[in-house]
Amino acid sequence: YLTVYKNRKHRMIPHDTILEDMDALRRHPIVVVTDENFIGYGERDIEDRKVLLEKMIRRGYKFYWGCQSTVGLYKDSELMTLMHRAGCRAVFLGFEAVQEDSLAEVNKRHNFGVDYKEVVRALHDHKLGVIASCILGLDSHRQDYHKKLIKSLKETKADFPRVFLMTAWPGTQLFKNLERQGRASRDWNRVRKDMPSVRYKHYTHDEIVEAREEIIRAFASTVHIFRVVRRWLFKDRSIILFFIYIAFRNMIL
DSSP: OOOOOSSOOOOOOOHHHHHHHHHHTTTOSEEEOOOSOTTOSSHHHHHHHHHHHHHHHHHTOOOEEEEEEOGGGGGOHHHHHHHHHTTEEEEEEEEEOSSHHHHHHTTOGGGTTOOHHHHHHHHHHTTOEEEEEEEEOOTTOOTTHHHHHHHHHHHHTOSEEEEEEOOOOTTSHHHHHHHHTTOOOOOGGGOBTTBOOSOOSSOOHHHHHHHHHHHHHHHSSHHHHHHHHHHHHTTOHHHHHHHHHHHHHHHHO
């Protein structure tokens, strides 16, 4: 529902190419891997990542890095251990929603029945911070959904959320559906995931902007930041460093 390809396939980048890029980044303190799903789409991909991580460990990179993954990562202890040893300190996890009708709406059925508390606990046990990716403004989201989202995310003990608004990207089925209903925009300069660009079913433009801000404030509070710092201060301070870098990067970009 996010990326649009006519012939939908994912491509594998050779390890030598990846390691060459990593070698060029040796002097950087923090690296963000932007591949949409670091662990891939099956056992073969996961085994490939383990081999890659072992190569990274042998190269002795000093930088810390973060990546994106589906929640299925929590099931593989060996993979998470290798990720930490290779320098990974935080994972951007695709929670997307905290109720099953919303997960179905974005075709995230593989998240059905997943206990996000268990997911976060497993990553934290392997010294991996969790940034929970969520969508706001789906048709199944009533006006109090953002308050339920805040409560659910705090219960999972995810370190921080990233909240994106439902966005009708051109070429997607969502765009076609909303355009038929007169709810999508063809002003591509306005199509952004952090600002309203469609007409939402249960939120007005101003309401959804305020709802997103309310979520951000809940996790940017002094109390919440103190909890995160306390969580990692004596367990792995490098995770605090990673979060500080990401926060600074998001402020200036």
